[in-house]
Amino acid sequence: MSLPDTQKQQQPANLSITDIRNNSATLSLAATSNLSPLITAGLSQKNAIFPQSSARFDMAQNSKTSPFHKNGSLPASYGASDEPIRSIPTLVLYDDAGLDIYDAITYVEEYYLTNAEMQIFMDLGDEIMDSCVGDGGVLIELGVGSMRKTKYLLDAIVRQGKSVTYYALDLSAQSLSMALSPLASHYPTIQFVGLLGTYDDSLSYIQTNIPRPVNSTRTLLWLGSSIGNYSRAEAAEFLKRVQTIAMDTGDTFLCGIDRRNNAAIVKAAYDDPKGVTRDFILNGLDHVERILGIQDTFKRDLFEYVSIYNDDLGRHEAYYRSLVQQTLVLSATETVVLEKGELINVEYSVKYSAQDVQRLVDGAGFYWPNRWTDASGRYDVHLFQKAPFHLMGISPAKKGVPTLTEFEEIFKVWDTISLTMIPEGGHLEKPISLRHPFIFYVGHLPAFMDIQLSRCLAEPFTTPASFTEIFERGIDPDVEDPSKCHKHSKVPDAWPELTQILEYAERCKQRIRSILTAHEKQPQKTGGALARVLWMSYEHYAMHLETFLYMLVQSPNIQPPKGFLVPVHLSPSNKRTANPKPAPPSHLKAITLPPGTTHISIGHNDSESTDKTVTSVNTHEFGWDNEHPQRQAAIPESILHSKLLFQTRQVTIGEYRAFFIASKENEALRPASWTEDGNFVKTAFGSIEISRCINWPVFVSGTQAGAYSLHASKQDGKHYRVPTEMEITCYRQFLNKDIEGNYAFRSWVPRDVLPETGVIGDGWEWTSTVMEQHAGYEQSKIYPGYSSDFFDGKHCVVLGGSWATAPRLAERLTFRNWYQNVYPFVFAGFRLVCDV
Known part of the structure; x- marks a missing residue:
């Protein structure tokens, strides 16, 4: 109106x-019409918490008037831990x-x-x-x-x-x-x-x-x-x-x-020398009286303003402190007795x-x-x-069968990548000669899902059934000898029309939507075998998102993802961010292990042979065959005795570029993630000036990482090398900072490195460990060639996850990825270790 x-x-x-x-x-903004019951409840029920950490800061900042002990603890009357205290709604501060x-x-x-x-x-x-x-x-x-x-x-x-x-x-x-x-x-x-x-x-x-x-x-x-x-x-x-x-x-x-x-800066901002903020807080007491319809109850001279910056919790805290023991008459039937020194919370100002x-x-x-x-x-x-999809916030570390919501989000990711980042008519492009053209993957993901469902349920394939013959499995030839390749689907003389494939994909999606809807209504009726296929279909989608993306960034025809803003610092017109300062140095750090730790747990127990006995498909932790079984491995002596130092972050583009120039720009050492002239970095938003990206982790092949380590050793006179899978696993588990990483499309490009980072995010991490069969390995019967086809001595394990890795993969510590050591196209970087 x-x-x-x-x-x-x-x-x-x-x-x-x-x-x-x-x-x-x-209640929002300055709404006060319904504050009366909230004020009464807050004063009578002690519904706020005063943390012990606040007591410490109060002791440091208000030493003359603080009722707290010199060790920073609360008096006995407050108890030995965080205690409930009285409160007044913050909105009382915002009258006229x-x-x-x-x-x-x-x-x-x-x-x-x-x-x-x-x-x-x-x-x-x-x-x-x-x-x-x-x-x-x-x-x-x-x-x-x-x-x-x-x-x-x-x-x-x-x-x-x-x-x-x-x-x-x-x-x-x-x-x-x-x-x-x-x-x-x-x-x-x-x-x-x-x-x-x-x-x-x-x-x-x-x-x-x-x-x-x-x-x-x-x-x-x-x-x-x-x-x-x-x-x-x-x-x-x-x-x-x-x-x-x-x-x-x-x-x-x-x-x-x-x-x-800094605590002193925040404290001064909320407790200024002229007392303006103090007047603001104490004015709230006058407003309380008007709201409750009382007079001469909240007397300003009987209260003081207490300002605390709690660094532990990252917030400023504002309190009223009663200077005397006093009785507050809130109404004809409600009174509250305040002890001398008692605190009443009125405001938190949270910092980020x-x-x-x-x-x-x-x-x-x-x-x-x-x-x-x-x-x-x-x-x-x-x-x-608000972007077209969002993979976080959907219980990313959840075990068991992915929800229908998770599937819908991963479908949105796939549609954004496969339909908005390729120009019209461009799906037949083949930017990496070792791979199929884009159009294969548009059919491969729904076909793989449909084939697995049909085999599990003994049902017909989604029409046209002929698509299962050409889209079941793609090629992955030997980089050094492309004539060598594992078994794969027949390559047709001509690929089907894109519209036909998209219609087929939609029918496959509708099929799994129906299955998931039934599952979520009656999960007890979903057997372990079907649950595994549902989980496998989801993670297969998630893995091929990256395959498609690292192919896309090799194409000069790539289009930015529709619906996502380009970060300002990548814009060529933004001169302010064209030449960032070099990244902070990567420190060398030994792992500090918990006392008595000599072994580390690797893998988890998830055998396909036990699918029939899985009782809760929504809590079981599914995994690929190379993750099973769980086993204990001895921590290397070098780590136990602090004789192995880890770089605290990945090697940057700027650092690798200096090595590349020092190596007389040997073309074998130029990353495929750079343009041929070495002046631009290939990204989801097109080629970006390398000067804007020098602090990103560099994406290279395993052999290029190894060459860098040899150069670093000669430069410093130390023994640097690419770490083993066990060493990175120890670093990852005991450092425990993975969750803060840039993955799940939090950003469509890597972010500048920090002085110390976990393994998840920006790019996968190369290890020097060759992918091979381990003790207790059981080849998958559902997907026999998933791991076993790559036990050829040429593939190395990579761990962690990139900016485009889905949460279910990135956050499962047992997940292992691998690539041919000479394969240059993937979103994978590296850090070095130094033998002392």
């Missing part, structure tokens, strides 16, 4: 305000007076957040708007303030000559009018719409009433690190709701987020590391293509996108 005409008077013609309130029961004080806080020198965000928009506004807002686009800001920061984005839009509509949300019609009227007058080419309502009101309104413009985008803005007012779980849940309810594929979300900064942001977007189901940082490196503006 629109506001009455009387409220529209004196408003610019390009401004309107719409009431979108829908009696939402969820509180909002005025908060605006004053944003001008305080120590409160760096506002100036940092403003500086990002002043310096990089054109780049930000160019990356996410097109002509005819829509901007929707969740919460409207003084607009001091947003106007720099509007300036950029005007400079770029774009026509946009800007929506701003608030619970106050007066605030909307006061904030938007001057902007509307200043930017006559932009349409302004004020939305009167809560966050919840806005989500359904956006989807129903603000359609995505044709050939443009909708971009939501949530600025000022407002996300910090939520716990990490609450923030992920809110963003998930935004993504699900209010966004279409391709829409973006611009979010300002404060970092986990890069790893925290990654977990946030994983939980929310977003793709995270871009980030802009202020000059001091303390604050970021992140760009998230």
Whole structure:
């Protein structure tokens, strides 16, 4: 509904305000009408937690007034561990007076957040708007303030000559009018719409009433690190709701987020010398009295503001501390006795590391293509996108039969890769001579799945049955002698038409959808044999996604994946990121083993012969034949005695390039992941200037990695080599940082290396271990040639996962991959070990 005409008077013609309130029961922004019961409950029930870690920081920061012991522990009255304390809802801080004080806080020198965000928009506004807002686009800001920061984005839009509509949300019609009227007058080419309502009101309104413009985008803005007012779980849940309810594929979300900064910097920002923040917090007590309809109960002079930065939890914590023992009369029937020194929580301001942001977007189901940082490196503006698929957040480490949802997501991945990244008519291209053309794989994945289902269920193949004869298995010839190749399907004189194959693939998908739907209704009726086929079909899809992708990046005709933004730093027009600083050095580090550790567990128990006895197909851990059985292996003496040092990260493009140049640019050493002139790196977004990628891990063959290790040994006078499978397994299990890696399409390109990384992510890791039959190995009867065809002495084990590896593969520590040591095309890098 629109506001009455009387409220529209004196408003610019390009401004309107719409009431979108829908009696939402969820508290958002400054909604206070339902706070009374929450205040009473929080004060009487002790529903917040004061962590011991907060006690330590309080002791350090408030030594004169702290009621805590000198060792940082809570007094006996609080108990020996994290204790429940009283709380008051954060929203009491944001009445009209509180909002005025908060605006004053944003001008305080120590409160760096506002100036940092403003500086990002002043310096990089054109780049930000160019990356996410097109002509005819829509901007929707969740919460409207003084607009001091947003106007720099509007300036950029005007400079770029774009026509946009800007929506701003608030619970106050007066605030909307006061904030938007001057902007509307200043930017006559932009349409302004004020939305009167809560966050919840806005989500359904956006989807129903603000359609995505044709050939443009909708971009939501949530600025000022407002996300910090939520716990990490609450923030992920809110963003998930935004993504699900209010966004279409391709829409973006611009979010300002404060970092986990130095404790003293954060403490000063929330406890400034002039006491402005203190006034903001204590004003909340006045507001509590008005909400409860009481007077002279929450007396300011009987409370003090306690500000703590809890580095352990990455958050600032705001409390009221009672200076005396006192009785609070909340109503005619409710009183609360506060002890002297007792704390009442009123606010948390959560801060985010890069790893925290990654977990946030994983939980929310977003793709995270871009980030802009202020000059001091303390604050970021992140760009998230609702992409065509998202593999995280679907119980990625789950065992047993993949869910229908997981299958649907992997189908979306495959469709994005196989249908949007190849130009029309290009499926017959064969960018790697050792492989079939693209069109084979379009038929191979559904055919493999259908063949396995038909054999297991004793049912006919999906029509046309002739497709099973040409698409069952592809070629994988010897790189050095292509005439040698394992058994494979007959290669036709002419491949079927693409449309025929796609129709066949859809019928195969419908077949497995029906089977999975029945399974999820009655999983007890799914036997172990069928469960294995369902699991095998999923992981076969996941593995061939990478095969297809590393073929694609070799093609000069590759197209960017539809629906995914290109990271800003890869744009040739972005001179700011053209020459990054060299990566931090890769340290050499010995593994510290738990006391008494002499052996390590390898593999898991999963024999096909026991499928009939599997009792729970949704919890059984399936694996390929080379993962079985579980066995104990002795840890090498060199690791036990700290005589083996590991590089803490993979070798970078910049480091390998220096070696390549020193080797007089020997063509045998040039990675296939580079263009022939050595000036560009091949990626899913096309060829990128190598100067922009020098800190990525380099993708090479195993033999090229070995050559680098020999060169490094000569340079340093040490003995470097490519590690064995056992050595990487020890590094991986005892370092235990894999989960933070770049895999599952978190990024469509590798990311810059960090000083220390786990094995999962960016690229697989080469080992020097030859793929061969191990003790207890049982050849698969369902897929006999899966491993055994490659026990030829030429294939080496690779571990971990790349940016394109599905979670079920990357996160299963027993999963083993392998390639011919001389095969140059895969997304595989390496780190070295040094024998002391």
